[in-house]
Amino acid sequence: MTALTEASATPRRAPWAWLGFALLAWIGAYASLDACADAVVAALGLAGGSRLGESVRFFAYDTPKVLLLLAGIVFAMGVIHTFIAPERTRALLAGRRLGIGNVMAATLGIVTPFCSCSAVPLFIGFLAAGVPLGVTFSFLISAPMVNEVALALLFGMFGWKVAALYLGLGLTVAIVAGLVIGQLGMERHLEDWVRAMQASQPAQFEAARPAWPERIDAGVAHVKSIVGKVWPYIIAGIALGAGIHGYVPEDFMAAIMGKDAPWWSLPAAVAIGVPMYTNAAGIIPVVEALLGKGAALGTVLAFMMSVIALSAPEMIILRKVLKPPLIATFAGVVAAGILVVGYVFNAVL
Amino acid sequence: MKNVKILGTGCANCRNTFALVAEVARARGAEVHIEKVEELQAIMGFGVMSTPGVVIDGKVVHAGGVPARSKVEGWF
Numbered sequence: 001m002t003a004l005t006e007a008s009a010t011p012r013r014a015p016w017a018w019l020g021f022a023l024l025a026w027i028g029a030y031a032s033l034d035a036c037a038d039a040v041v042a043a044l045g046l047a048g049g050s051r052l053g054e055s056v057r058f059f060a061y062d063t064p065k066v067l068l069l070l071a072g073i074v075f076a077m078g079v080i081h082t083f084i085a086p087e088r089t090r091a092l093l094a095g096r097r098l099g100i101g102n103v104m105a106a107t108l109g110i111v112t113p114f115c116s117c118s119a120v121p122l123f124i125g126f127l128a129a130g131v132p133l134g135v136t137f138s139f140l141i142s143a144p145m146v147n148e149v150a151l152a153l154l155f156g157m158f159g160w161k162v163a164a165l166y167l168g169l170g171l172t173v174a175i176v177a178g179l180v181i182g183q184l185g186m187e188r189h190l191e192d193w194v195r196a197m198q199a200s201q202p203a204q205f206e207a208a209r210p211a212w213p214e215r216i217d218a219g220v221a222h223v224k225s226i227v228g229k230v231w232p233y234i235i236a237g238i239a240l241g242a243g244i245h246g247y248v249p250e251d252f253m254a255a256i257m258g259k260d261a262p263w264w265s266l267p268a269a270v271a272i273g274v275p276m277y278t279n280a281a282g283i284i285p286v287v288e289a290l291l292g293k294g295a296a297l298g299t300v301l302a303f304m305m306s307v308i309a310l311s312a313p314e315m316i317i318l319r320k321v322l323k324p325p326l327i328a329t330f331a332g333v334v335a336a337g338i339l340v341v342g343y344v345f346n347a348v349l
Numbered sequence: 350m351k352n353v354k355i356l357g358t359g360c361a362n363c364r365n366t367f368a369l370v371a372e373v374a375r376a377r378g379a380e381v382h383i384e385k386v387e388e389l390q391a392i393m394g395f396g397v398m399s400t401p402g403v404v405i406d407g408k409v410v411h412a413g414g415v416p417a418r419s420k421v422e423g424w425f
Contacts, residue, residue, distance in 0.1 A: 085399075086398060086399040086413060087398075087413075090398070113399075113414070118360075118399045118400040121358070121389065121392055121398045121400055122399060124389075124393050125396075125397075125398025125399075126398070128393075317358075320389055321389075
């Protein structure tokens with residue numbers, strides 16, 4: 001999950017009326033997507049059935065649809081964030097056993113506001129409060145991987161089934177990987193200063209309970225910060241999807257990443273994805289291009305998960321708190337989980 | 350003279366927080382000494398686990414995101 005930004009404006013004067021109006025506008029816009037796309041094609045004087053006409057229609061329909069979905073989901077998540085501070089998540093997880101603790105941690109990872117640069121402070125803060133190592137890892141894996149931007153984009157571009165599969169499998173990887181790391185009992189591979197820290201007390205800092213107008217403002221601020229940041233990637237992704245439509249052979253990727261590709265294509269995709277670093281939005285153009293050209297869904301989702309969940313910069317930051325054997329275990333367990341997900345996906349679909 | 354510390358590992362939000370606090374303090378004519386704390390052990394020493402955090406005269410007043418301007422104005 002990306003940065004949490006508090007509302008900088010003063011609360012709206014009539015937040016409920018504003019929210020109702022925004023909701024109606026959203027529904028109205030979503031309902032008229034088809035008509036608008038047709039109007040754009042007609043205005044440009046393009047024939048409905050032509051290759052260029054189809055490409056333009058695809059772009060004119062998908063771009064507002066994905067942006068609307070993203071804005072809606074990100075707004076809801078911004079409001080949810082005001083209920084679940086990291087401190088609250090930590091209190092919920094402290095002292096949980098492996099198992100139920102991992103399931104809770106992975107689930108809370110989706111809804112807890114999380115900035116990638118506070119991953120390490122969070123990690124230490126959780127351990128210090130008595131959250132078991134394996135449970136902490138479930139949170140740390142789920143939070144960046146299963147985030148609202150990835151889900152909204154998959155939902156908008158590939159349908160709810162793909163989004164639901166990504167959600168379910170992402171949670172499964174986070175839960176199982178955390179369980180495995182917990183079972184291995186690797187606490188001694190934490191850096192010494194981190195272990196010393198575990199006796200320390202958290203700050204006695206009580207945040208004021210926000211009122212509803214402030215929660216709504218937080219949702220709006222979240223939309224501004226997230227959508228404001230990712231829209232160029234989305235437009236690039238959809239333009240790529242629309243553009244390559246007729247110009248690259250449909251089965252271009254099928255031989256190396258398709259369903260009948262050799263067994264090593266999936267590990268290769270994950271191995272390429274691990275050192276790569278980008279956010280969920282940045283990877284979407286690539287996913288769009290690969291899927292459109294015959295790559296198998298399992299292979300592409302595994303690639304996407306490995307890019308988002310594991311990255312070289314993250315390993316370097318984690319090195320400050322984890323000794324190499326634990327980092328290697330973390331990367332290995334998560335990569336293995338992603339691989340299994342990819343194979344299952346390809347076999348079932 | 351208030352002693353303000355901005356806790357954060359150097360991400361965009363931490364820099365934004367620093368700039369916001371500095372700007373509000375200047376606009377209010379408050380006498381402050383602002384410093385960044387980027388060392389992880391020091392940050393954890395304040396018990397803050399979601400950055401950016403703000404410490405004024407040794408007391409944590411904010412954590413977990415860029416603070417609202419109205420909140421910052423309340424400090425000076």
